[in-house]
Amino acid sequence: MMKKAYQELSRDQLLELPEQLAKEYEDAKGKGLSLDMSRGKPGISQLDMGMDIFDVLNSQSNMKSMENVDVRNYGVLDGLLEAKHMMADIMGVSAENVIVCGNASLTIMYDTVSRSMTHGVMGSTPWCKLDQVKFLCPAPGYDRHFAITEHFGIEMITVPMTPQGPDMDMVEKLVAEDPSIKGIWCVPKYSNPQGYSYSDETVRRFAALKPAAEDFRIFWDNAYAVHHLYEDRQDEILEILSECEKAGNPDMVYEFASTSKISFSGAGIAAIAASKGNLDFIKKSMTIQTIGFDKINQLRHVRSFKDFEGIKAHMRKHAAILRPKFEAVQEVLERELDGLGIGTWTKPNGGYFISFDAMEGCAKAIVAKCKEAGVTLTGAGATYPYGRDPRDSNIRIAPSFPTPEEMAMATDLFVLCVKLVSVEKLLGM
Numbered sequence: 001m002m003k004k005a006y007q008e009l010s011r012d013q014l015l016e017l018p019e020q021l022a023k024e025y026e027d028a029k030g031k032g033l034s035l036d037m038s039r040g041k042p043g044i045s046q047l048d049m050g051m052d053i054f055d056v057l058n059s060q061s062n063m064k065s066m067e068n069v070d071v072r073n074y075g076v077l078d079g080l081l082e083a084k085h086m087m088a089d090i091m092g093v094s095a096e097n098v099i100v101c102g103n104a105s106l107t108i109m110y111d112t113v114s115r116s117m118t119h120g121v122m123g124s125t126p127w128c129k130l131d132q133v134k135f136l137c138p139a140p141g142y143d144r145h146f147a148i149t150e151h152f153g154i155e156m157i158t159v160p161m162t163p164q165g166p167d168m169d170m171v172e173k174l175v176a177e178d179p180s181i182k183g184i185w186c187v188p189k190y191s192n193p194q195g196y197s198y199s200d201e202t203v204r205r206f207a208a209l210k211p212a213a214e215d216f217r218i219f220w221d222n223a224y225a226v227h228h229l230y231e232d233r234q235d236e237i238l239e240i241l242s243e244c245e246k247a248g249n250p251d252m253v254y255e256f257a258s259t260s261k262i263s264f265s266g267a268g269i270a271a272i273a274a275s276k277g278n279l280d281f282i283k284k285s286m287t288i289q290t291i292g293f294d295k296i297n298q299l300r301h302v303r304s305f306k307d308f309e310g311i312k313a314h315m316r317k318h319a320a321i322l323r324p325k326f327e328a329v330q331e332v333l334e335r336e337l338d339g340l341g342i343g344t345w346t347k348p349n350g351g352y353f354i355s356f357d358a359m360e361g362c363a364k365a366i367v368a369k370c371k372e373a374g375v376t377l378t379g380a381g382a383t384y385p386y387g388r389d390p391r392d393s394n395i396r397i398a399p400s401f402p403t404p405e406e407m408a409m410a411t412d413l414f415v416l417c418v419k420l421v422s423v424e425k426l427l428g429m
Contacts, residue, residue: 086305225257
């Protein structure tokens with residue numbers, strides 16, 4: 001039966017809804033739910049299936065790398081060669097363009113902004129000595145990106161996202177006109193939170209940017225490079241380093257990736273890929289910052305996964321666990337909200353999130369009602385710079401941590417809250 005959009009109902013018809021919805025909501029609260037959909041944390045079963053990584057090294061193991069480096073000792077600032085190759089394969093770049101660091105790409109991104117503030121970019125004026133420093137922030141986007149730039153007092157400019165990537169007309173215009181714009185945050189594949197992947201045209205337009213600032217950099221956070229949900233529906237993007245080189249902008253991009261959602265979120269390895277000029281400049285600071293990152297963990301990862309085929313095989317296991325959770329959310333959203341005109345949502349082929357857009361002015365109220373009934377979502381507004389969603393409509397759903405059954409229960413509550421808040425909004429309550 002065709003559903004009628006709430007906006008098409010008469011006021012009398014709308015007035016019939018709140019009492020029934022409120023009763024269902026009170027019943028839901030009585031279930032004592034305690035579910036967390038706030039962050040893209042791997043579930044316990046995903047972590048469990050990676051435990052054999054601890055079996056590849058023991059007290060009898062050969063602790064030498066392929067270049068005969070004793071991984072227990074000092075040295076090898078930029079990572080083991082075999083670890084560089086592994087991370088290069090994940091990002092689709094050459095190993096010579098990679099530095100392997102610690103356990104989190106977020107740390108590398110923070111360090112990269114911090115270094116630019118204190119020491120500039122490849123000889124440019126340190127950002128802290130400039131009157132203004134600005135960053136472009138495609139939104140909805142990743143809240144931790146925005147937190148880094150806000151932490152350093154960098155002015156953030158919101159750029160709308162489309163299914164093909166950021167609004168490139170706006171990006172091209174802004175970077176060409178304003179030398180105080182020093183960077184842009186990007187999650188190019190299965191973006192956080194919408195699950196969009198940048199089109200070939202978008203990547204080429206990024207590579208061909210003509211920024212007014214010589215020290216402008218694209219911060220390319222390729223967090224979900226191999227994180228597909230389906231074997232037969234896999235998004236692929238152009239490789240940005242080679243595209244920048246072809247466009248005559250070899251130094252314009254920093255690319256980041258990690259194994260946080262491949263091996264362990266707290267004990268993976270992370271890497272940055274960039275041009276030789278950028279890497280040489282980065283290493284000057286690294287020699288002061290560290291004598292070297294955890295090479296034992298790098299060796300453990302390489303010996304466990306062996307090669308890129310090993311990583312892809314492991315990611316198919318992740319997909320088998322995640323796919324039912326995403327599908328549980330999609331099934332409830334489609335069954336309960338399709339045709340009602342009170343919400344739209346993305347249907348990604350990979351990544352860790354589903355993005356939901358409620359009616360304008362409803363997101364905070366929906367998130368609050370969910371929390372009151374025992375389901376925690378990412379705070380409304382978190383997907384925008386300064387935590388301010390101008391329409392108060394975007395909500396990020398993270399299906400990875402609960403079980404599929406819990407996800408269905410949580411989504412049932414979520415759609416109930418969407419209906420309740422939407423009716424109240426339409427009635428002006």
